[in-house]
Amino acid sequence: MSYGTPQRTSGDAKKARPGRTLFITLLLTAIFGGVALSLGATSINLGLDLRGGTSVTLQPRIQDGDTGQVTPEAINQAVSIIRQRVDSLGVAESEVTAEGTGTNRQIVIAVPGETGRRIVDLVGQTAELRFRQVLVEAGSVPTPNDGELISGLNISAEDQARFTTLDCTAFDSKASIDQPESVLVTCDRNGVARYVLAPAVVIGRDVSGATAAIDPQSLSGWFVSLDFTGDGTRKFGQLTQDVVNLPAPQNQVAIVLDGVVVSAPRINEAILGGQAQITGSFSQLEAQDLANVLKYGSLPLAFDRGEVQQVSPTLGGDQLRAGLLAGGLGLLLVILYSILYYRALSVVVIGSLALAAAHVLLSLALLTESVGYTLTLAGIAGTIVAIGVTADSFIVYFERIKDEIREGKPLRVAVETGWQRARRTVVVADLVSGISAIVLYVVSVGSVRGFAFTLGLTTIIDLIVIFFFTKPLVSLLARSNYFQKGSRYSGVSSQSVGIVKEAVSAEVKS
Numbered sequence: 001m002s003y004g005t006p007q008r009t010s011g012d013a014k015k016a017r018p019g020r021t022l023f024i025t026l027l028l029t030a031i032f033g034g035v036a037l038s039l040g041a042t043s044i045n046l047g048l049d050l051r052g053g054t055s056v057t058l059q060p061r062i063q064d065g066d067t068g069q070v071t072p073e074a075i076n077q078a079v080s081i082i083r084q085r086v087d088s089l090g091v092a093e094s095e096v097t098a099e100g101t102g103t104n105r106q107i108v109i110a111v112p113g114e115t116g117r118r119i120v121d122l123v124g125q126t127a128e129l130r131f132r133q134v135l136v137e138a139g140s141v142p143t144p145n146d147g148e149l150i151s152g153l154n155i156s157a158e159d160q161a162r163f164t165t166l167d168c169t170a171f172d173s174k175a176s177i178d179q180p181e182s183v184l185v186t187c188d189r190n191g192v193a194r195y196v197l198a199p200a201v202v203i204g205r206d207v208s209g210a211t212a213a214i215d216p217q218s219l220s221g222w223f224v225s226l227d228f229t230g231d232g233t234r235k236f237g238q239l240t241q242d243v244v245n246l247p248a249p250q251n252q253v254a255i256v257l258d259g260v261v262v263s264a265p266r267i268n269e270a271i272l273g274g275q276a277q278i279t280g281s282f283s284q285l286e287a288q289d290l291a292n293v294l295k296y297g298s299l300p301l302a303f304d305r306g307e308v309q310q311v312s313p314t315l316g317g318d319q320l321r322a323g324l325l326a327g328g329l330g331l332l333l334v335i336l337y338s339i340l341y342y343r344a345l346s347v348v349v350i351g352s353l354a355l356a357a358a359h360v361l362l363s364l365a366l367l368t369e370s371v372g373y374t375l376t377l378a379g380i381a382g383t384i385v386a387i388g389v390t391a392d393s394f395i396v397y398f399e400r401i402k403d404e405i406r407e408g409k410p411l412r413v414a415v416e417t418g419w420q421r422a423r424r425t426v427v428v429a430d431l432v433s434g435i436s437a438i439v440l441y442v443v444s445v446g447s448v449r450g451f452a453f454t455l456g457l458t459t460i461i462d463l464i465v466i467f468f469f470t471k472p473l474v475s476l477l478a479r480s481n482y483f484q485k486g487s488r489y490s491g492v493s494s495q496s497v498g499i500v501k502e503a504v505s506a507e508v509k510s
Helices: 010-014 018-038 072-088 116-123 146-150 157-165 230-243 284-295 313-371 377-406 411-443 447-477 499-509
Strands: 053-060 095-099 106-112 129-139 184-187 193-197 207-214 222-228 253-257 260-263 275-282 303-311
Touching: 018 313, 018 447, 072 095, 072 106, 129 146, 129 230, 146 157, 157 184, 157 193, 184 260, 193 253, 193 260, 207 284, 222 230, 222 284, 230 253, 260 275, 275 284, 313 377, 313 447, 377 411, 377 447, 411 447
Parallel strands: none
Antiparallel strands: 053 106, 053 303, 095 106, 129 193, 129 253, 184 193, 207 222, 222 275, 253 260
16 A cells, blocks of 8 residues: 655645754754763762762860850751751752751761762851951960960960960860860961960951952962951951951961961951851862862851761662663663554664653763763653653654554644644643642752752753654655555554554444
8 A cells, every 4th residue: 555645735845844954953962962071071970879978967066065056057057057068068969957956966967979078077167257466476385485475465374275275286176175265375377486475356247258369470389368357347447457466476377277276377468358268278169169168158066077988889779770671671661662553664763762751861961061960760750651651752753653544644734733633742742741840849959859950951862853854754754665555564554544444444334
């Protein structure tokens, strides 16, 4: 049986050229892949549930028996700040949660991958920033001359005793209680100098922003640039004016973080512009980490690091294999179904699924490289669900083509009119899936958002593939003699469409 070849009309010239559309689509896919390779996007980060990582418990530090400060509000605020710090480092799919009740509440942080140790060191910092005038500066260990250094200073006997016995070579930063309104006796972060510092004039909440930068002249030293609030600008300007003409070391302003001196620069002129720099031989990572913890504010509580665990990737590897097996079986079933039911038309299904898979992998690799995207087991589940959405698109279109053929239309006409009727259904189905993914992503947290994200991404890719690859490929195949003649294994033969069965039924009834 032959469906015939329709006569060409003037309207055919205005129709899209499927060959050109296919060529452009494949060319853009190749460019997409080239961009990914040039940017080094050749792998996808796996989440904690798939490759393991680090889990740490932070326990609130209760000082002098004061349990009243460990409130649910303080814990929740700490969770929010820590989550912002982790997210600012581009670590996706990390989990920051509060557990326990009352004074036994603690914060549990789970971070995927090998970066966990660095983040564990970062997130527990209280980031209590103080700017203090230096009163005394001395070497790392006590000397007989310490009494002369502090003579004439209006400091308490307790602070004097602390300074004359402080050994910075064995200094424990946790023992330094930094009260902004009090004199502070402490060491620098390298343990090579002791300080007696005046009460803080400028504190962390006077800072509005912080960024890491490198010295543009030497290109060798990293520092942290600070922007002050309006009130902070006034207070910092007054502090620098007060000390600029004093003798050393009183003309220095110490920058203190968590009770330890980061740097103590000499003030050569009053700084009135609302900006300052923290220097101190930082590496790039140290400067970036310090800027991040300062940017989001100090934690309302001090924390002691509790149990640190390395989460084994063994279970995650089993889950990954199970997820990939489930996805592979689902994909195989779709392909087998299309081969058995749609015969030669299954080449469209296989090609479309292969192109969609390539776009998904390239997209995830680029997201990993650019924003630190992390794929979890829930994300894999989202892509598996999307296979069913994609299969629905094929079935709707192919069945519409068969309906048009049964109505007596030639194949090339049936492909176009069937598409006009099918595309609305395809778009609506994908739109429903996309809206569901968006809503789920907005209202959920944690791994559920990973499921919603991959579901939404694959739904968008499904629309792109069916419009710019599936439809043009079917139109191109419909022009070949093999499909126009309705060959037995074409998928559009009389038997496949059901025309023969209808004719036999009509003869039986007559």
